[in-house]
Amino acid sequence: MSISSRTTAGPRDAGRPSALSGPNATASASVAARASTRTLETVRDGRGHVTSQVRRTVLPSGLRIVTEQMAGARSASIGVWVGVGSRDETAATHGASHFLEHVLFKGTSERSALDISIALDAVGGEFNAFTAKEYTCFHARVLGEDLRLAVDVLGDMLTDSLVADHDVDAERDVILDEIAMHDDDPDDVVQNLLADLAWGSGPLGRPIAGTVESIQAMTRDRINRFYKKHYVPENMVVSVAGAVEHADVVRTIKKAFGRNGFLDGQAEPRSPRGAVRRPRVRGGEAHVSRPFEQVNLVLGVEGLPRDDDRRFAMGVLNTALGGGTSSRLFQEVREHRGLAYSVYSFAANYADSGLVGVAVGCLPERLDEVLATVRAELALIATEGITAEELSRGKGQLTGGLVLGLEDSGSRMMRLGKAELVHSEVLGIDEVTARIDAVTLDEVRDVAREVFSRPELLAVVGPE
């Protein structure tokens, strides 16, 4: 965010519908004293040359390794995915997943925090991490020849972090500042409000970073117990894509993660988080008064859980509703009425629940007209569904965007890691494309009718 790249964004800022990935089926992994390896997908170009190949190895410890070798790539991206996030926390550990994510950068018995930073900075690599409600991911992007270095640093951090008392205290201050930063971001505030409205104080409803109170009360021991409990091989997936060779990656990972006997045990990879008990979503409305210039609002309803078959129809519906500049909401709210700069719809999925909604930022005096316009569009699409032209356009947009979105090693690493962790299997691009192509007008209308007849959730943040 340097000034030199400072620009005013143009008018094409509508949200892109979330990528569709992952199958319904869950595949159970083999359990054996020896690693098992399978080839999941091979893509060839017109002349029969292999352009990409996805392979998967399960180590006896339960650690899963998924790689995609991409012909011609110079970079390599690696992600370590851990099946733990804010929904695994209790009131007493609220914010622990994210706190831990920070603390793991602070040093191991081999490396100081500065050593960790220097290692990837020195080769121009990108190195970061994020915490979500259902998983935590540590990722790096480097030139292919520097992959071993990145694997070594990540393996060290994830298996042997010290979680030292004084580091916990220093990061506590950093996280309190991060929470203040999110509190100054209207999008963050309104999305947290929506989650709270939908799921209350239950695990899905709480903000990922925790609260000022929960972070102030967090202890080193609580974080360390959380670390030891959740950061185990059977709860982790390593995904690597780009200029990589599978067998070589597996060898490097075994060495980097094998420190201190971390991979010595035997276990089956943990199954994806199931839909044990579907959280109830009641309707409701919440306003938070903040002295912003704009009002930010999200109008939503309960959506679909992740493995629901109808998610492909929902993807097409979401695209037609608010997934691009030709979408109904963009056309009506922005192009025709000039009511808002930013308007888009979204469909979010979790293991056992989901949200579908529309997000708008507008001037306070336009709030009533925005709400009336959005509600009218939702009512219309719930009754009549979409047109044949919108169906065909939505499919083109989703499949074209899928291919365009998977050109770099980073996005392929993300696709592999997330799919393996939350679905236990990586669905090929062809299969996803076929599922999108198979969506019918009736399916879109049925899912629109069902979903948009659910009780309305409305979160609003802005001046009085």
Add this chain to the structure above:
Amino acid sequence: MSISSRTTAGPRDAGRPSALSGPNATASASVAARASTRTLETVRDGRGHVTSQVRRTVLPSGLRIVTEQMAGARSASIGVWVGVGSRDETAATHGASHFLEHVLFKGTSERSALDISIALDAVGGEFNAFTAKEYTCFHARVLGEDLRLAVDVLGDMLTDSLVADHDVDAERDVILDEIAMHDDDPDDVVQNLLADLAWGSGPLGRPIAGTVESIQAMTRDRINRFYKKHYVPENMVVSVAGAVEHADVVRTIKKAFGRNGFLDGQAEPRSPRGAVRRPRVRGGEAHVSRPFEQVNLVLGVEGLPRDDDRRFAMGVLNTALGGGTSSRLFQEVREHRGLAYSVYSFAANYADSGLVGVAVGCLPERLDEVLATVRAELALIATEGITAEELSRGKGQLTGGLVLGLEDSGSRMMRLGKAELVHSEVLGIDEVTARIDAVTLDEVRDVAREVFSRPELLAVVGPE
């Protein structure tokens, strides 16, 4: 920005130093009744196969076309760069560049606004634009086979927009909302304040989007005159990268931009904006009181103009100071003292001026300690320069980041278009790398000493 990708950012968020590109020299283009074409750069892999080739054609009308054919790419990115931005505005046209950028999406004699949106949405393409202080860029990313479509839409929009009265009025409301959105973003507010402090009410000091007053007063005629004056072939560069073939691209552009005689004249491409009169930067301090949770501040000094030979030394200096997580500022402000989540330095260049600075967001009670810490680091680096280890690491970081940052068609298109427009020539990656490698400790110390002894600029936004 859908909820499904909603995560809390991890600890590795420091700013990346801006990419270095472009030479000092300016090359004058040939003027002829026939197009002239040159090959600027050819890169081969270890086996001698061409992996990328940069070619440049100048049409008799003065329109420049620069392409980079990338072996193995599936996508193609196109950018149309116009040498006009907010610094070309007067008080009466303040905000016209950005306003025009919006209005060009609203329809031509061939296409409605909806037609324009549908065209690229239907193939899953990305389509956007941005306005900066010195240029405006319209860009798209599509699959290679859809490039002709993208070129055709862009050529139509840029040469034949209607700039209709009612579209100007509808976009006026959208832009007023966009200004409100920026006013809610602490980073935007503090950077605008810094520019104002540095260059006052002069062209470089004004916010790109205009003000509420200037946008309310803007007329259709003023915008249209601005359009006809600045959107001329000799002031435009089209850059295309990815799955493209140069001669084919040139043919397609000639057709798409040749509408209504747009390319019929003869002209020499306009020279890059020169350093006519260097704007004076005095020191100073400005505070804006806003009810945010955080204080956002930028501490800066006047930097280097774009073609200054010392910009490579400045790049290394900026990297060591605040360009990564191993940088001095990140280590001291965040890792050791836990004062802030986000801290980074930046170096911005314009034709005749520049800014170098440090940006921090922190809790209000930590402001004094943050300021003291940042000032101490600046004083130290101004006196002693950097260490040999920092020099070597900084070079690795810049060159590694350069290669990693140019893997996709979008970033290559951006590099080509910007370099051609602001430097009149595209410097090869090898040449940029060589310039970085040649930087010495003395050069870094000298530029640090000179720049950081200039009068201090301090912009602060936050609660009282």
